[in-house]
Amino acid sequence: MFPTPIQQRSRASQFSYQVFLPIALILWLLPLIAVMIFSIKPDGDFVKGNFWGLPSSFEFFNNYGRVFFASDMPQYLLNSVFITVPTVIGAVALSSMTGFALGVYKFRGNLLIFFMFIAGNFVPFQILMVPVRDLTVNLNLYDTKLGLILFHIAFQTGFCTLFMRNFIRALPYSLIEAARVEGVAEWKIFVYVVLPLMKPAIAALSVLIFTFIWNDYFWAIVLTQGPDAQPVTAGITAFNSQYRAAYHMMSAGSIVAAIPPVFMFFLMQKHFIAGLTLGAVK
Amino acid sequence: MRSIRPVIAGNGLAIILTVVFLLPTTAVVAFVATGPIDDFFANIGIWLHRTNEWSFPEFDTIERFSKIGFAIRAIFIAVGISFLYFWISNWLNMGLARVSSRGSLGRQSTIIEAIQPWIFVGPALVLLLLFLLIPAFSTLSISFQEADGTPTVRNYAFLWDESALGYLQFRLAMRNSLMWLILVPTCCISLGLLIAVLADSVRWGIVAKTLIFVPLAISFVGAAVIWRNIFAGGGIEAQQTINGVTPSYQIGLLKALLGHTAEYNEPLYNLKFWGNFFLMWILVWVQTGFAMVIFSAALRGVPQDTIEAATIDGANPFQLFFRVKLPQIYSTVLVVWTTLVILVLKVFDIPYALSANDDDKLLLATMMENARNNWSIGGDNVDNLFASIAVMLMLTVVPNMIFNAWRIRREQKELGH
Numbered sequence: 001m002f003p004t005p006i007q008q009r010s011r012a013s014q015f016s017y018q019v020f021l022p023i024a025l026i027l028w029l030l031p032l033i034a035v036m037i038f039s040i041k042p043d044g045d046f047v048k049g050n051f052w053g054l055p056s057s058f059e060f061f062n063n064y065g066r067v068f069f070a071s072d073m074p075q076y077l078l079n080s081v082f083i084t085v086p087t088v089i090g091a092v093a094l095s096s097m098t099g100f101a102l103g104v105y106k107f108r109g110n111l112l113i114f115f116m117f118i119a120g121n122f123v124p125f126q127i128l129m130v131p132v133r134d135l136t137v138n139l140n141l142y143d144t145k146l147g148l149i150l151f152h153i154a155f156q157t158g159f160c161t162l163f164m165r166n167f168i169r170a171l172p173y174s175l176i177e178a179a180r181v182e183g184v185a186e187w188k189i190f191v192y193v194v195l196p197l198m199k200p201a202i203a204a205l206s207v208l209i210f211t212f213i214w215n216d217y218f219w220a221i222v223l224t225q226g227p228d229a230q231p232v233t234a235g236i237t238a239f240n241s242q243y244r245a246a247y248h249m250m251s252a253g254s255i256v257a258a259i260p261p262v263f264m265f266f267l268m269q270k271h272f273i274a275g276l277t278l279g280a281v282k
Numbered sequence: 283m284r285s286i287r288p289v290i291a292g293n294g295l296a297i298i299l300t301v302v303f304l305l306p307t308t309a310v311v312a313f314v315a316t317g318p319i320d321d322f323f324a325n326i327g328i329w330l331h332r333t334n335e336w337s338f339p340e341f342d343t344i345e346r347f348s349k350i351g352f353a354i355r356a357i358f359i360a361v362g363i364s365f366l367y368f369w370i371s372n373w374l375n376m377g378l379a380r381v382s383s384r385g386s387l388g389r390q391s392t393i394i395e396a397i398q399p400w401i402f403v404g405p406a407l408v409l410l411l412l413f414l415l416i417p418a419f420s421t422l423s424i425s426f427q428e429a430d431g432t433p434t435v436r437n438y439a440f441l442w443d444e445s446a447l448g449y450l451q452f453r454l455a456m457r458n459s460l461m462w463l464i465l466v467p468t469c470c471i472s473l474g475l476l477i478a479v480l481a482d483s484v485r486w487g488i489v490a491k492t493l494i495f496v497p498l499a500i501s502f503v504g505a506a507v508i509w510r511n512i513f514a515g516g517g518i519e520a521q522q523t524i525n526g527v528t529p530s531y532q533i534g535l536l537k538a539l540l541g542h543t544a545e546y547n548e549p550l551y552n553l554k555f556w557g558n559f560f561l562m563w564i565l566v567w568v569q570t571g572f573a574m575v576i577f578s579a580a581l582r583g584v585p586q587d588t589i590e591a592a593t594i595d596g597a598n599p600f601q602l603f604f605r606v607k608l609p610q611i612y613s614t615v616l617v618v619w620t621t622l623v624i625l626v627l628k629v630f631d632i633p634y635a636l637s638a639n640d641d642d643k644l645l646l647a648t649m650m651e652n653a654r655n656n657w658s659i660g661g662d663n664v665d666n667l668f669a670s671i672a673v674m675l676m677l678t679v680v681p682n683m684i685f686n687a688w689r690i691r692r693e694q695k696e697l698g699h
Contacts, residue, residue, distance in 0.1 A: 021480070025490055025494070028494055029496075031508045031567075032497075034508075034512065035508045086357060086360070094406040095406065097405070097406070100402055101398075101400075101403045102399075102403070105398065107396070113403060115687055117406075118683075118687050118690065119683055119687070122624055122682065123418060124647070124675050124679050126647050126650050126651075126672045126675055127673065128413070129654070130421060130654065131417035131418075131421055132413060151413050155413065155414065157409060158410070162690075185372070185376065186372075186394065186398045187401075190402070211499055215500070215502065215503075218630050233501045236504065236507060237635065250507065254507045254508060258500045258504045261500065262496060265495075265498075273575050273579075276572060276576060277576055
């Protein structure tokens, strides 16, 4: 069997493997470790040039306290929540409906619509930027969370529909036929037969979309400005220019901004990976 | 059947009209009717403010709490409207079909089935048209227009006019985009494969994989900020240069390790030409986890008997990997590769956050944003240049898009759908 379990190899290669791998791992995570250490250092360390030494005092509460109570960060975080959660709900709801329609019904235009969604998935968003911006301005949605939410939903449904359609196609079609023979109305088939079977797909997709939207930066700076509506990714750059050269604050800020998606990832790791694999392998 | 078409069209139109008129009206009414909820939340805010004696102005509290109230009722109304849409359209569909089929059950179900998919597809299709299709074509038409709307090809000609500044920038952007396109997916895929194979053979491989995967959850901007600490140059730029003091230490770990002197305080990603590779590395760092996860799932799917057969025949680990396993996950590699290529073409955050204005680091995406923000150099006001750059970017994606559509279609056919 390959890979040979490392225990069965020679002592030397076992040793080098077990030493090399942790070192590689630490190198990989070095920037994260660095940012964590930076975030608990006092201001004085950076002035003195003590960048990579041990922190001279432990300033965790001080630094993070300032992020949470003396900056716009909480507002940005809240905006991100208010943008991300409705987008996830909206995109998943819409795409399970379209996925159902495209996966189950044979109707004229099925294929055309399906390819439109695929194409929407691949369009580089730069080509949409200016017209979408004008559109949101005309609809009076510029610099509002609603504008950002609507656009995110529209843009994510491409990927989500592809995902959902493939998942529904893999479900046993006989279930739907059986329900039809029983005379169950179509929307009831969707709600009571198909939706419960889609739970794993919905979970996986929600986690995936959550990180996509939370981490979006481009649309955040195109469609919004200022702490009223901007999410935390845009907030972090504003935060950085506010605390220019205050490395401990910048680090604490970026950790705070990264915590929700990372937390979400650890909490829902299985679904996240399932989502990625489902989305890519199919 | 011919007689049923107009009936279907009529019913469809009736449903569309009802939905278009009824839903916005209901939404407006619901918003007006639930207005007092904001005041209620504001009152809770005032009460909390007074009992806890918060230090900031009461006005802020009121505003914040009424915003929370607004958000809550907006969510409830949105959900309600969605249910209303679903319920009304289905109810109308069935009701109208019953009426217009004149008692024939067969006709009734034909009508229902013809309209049903459009009820499910409708909302997403409207959003797709409004926010994707129409904007894409309007960018295309803008790219052939002057700012005042007169038709022109100047926006494109500008990119090929050697005397214009756009000429050099466009070429640099193309060169860099090409480098990103080749290097980033290659690195991600080879590293991802390597890690997927190596981590499978140690006991704590799962932990290692999880840790390598973590960067994927961090935003590109976040990753850029995090890596800036490693790549940074010397000194504290703002304060120190104002005072005229030369910075006397290296902030960036890598530069300190490379032994750069304190006077040389440029960040690594600002290096001419080579800086590009440091920017690329950030994206590789983020995306390797993605490649790794997919590959490790695919490798687990490789049939065990093929591996055993090869081992019995005396294949060494390298032959086993390159001759037996890799060919079997070839299609997965292809999928990951196309996904990464599209991602790279769209990448914007990392170069924009770190070196937005440096010609040498331009990508098509960042060049376009720059063109949109400030394009009036040497009297050449090419207002809609951004649109032509966007179209060029789109053109680079199209082959990939067609390839993917073709691949998905073929897979569907193989699966017998």
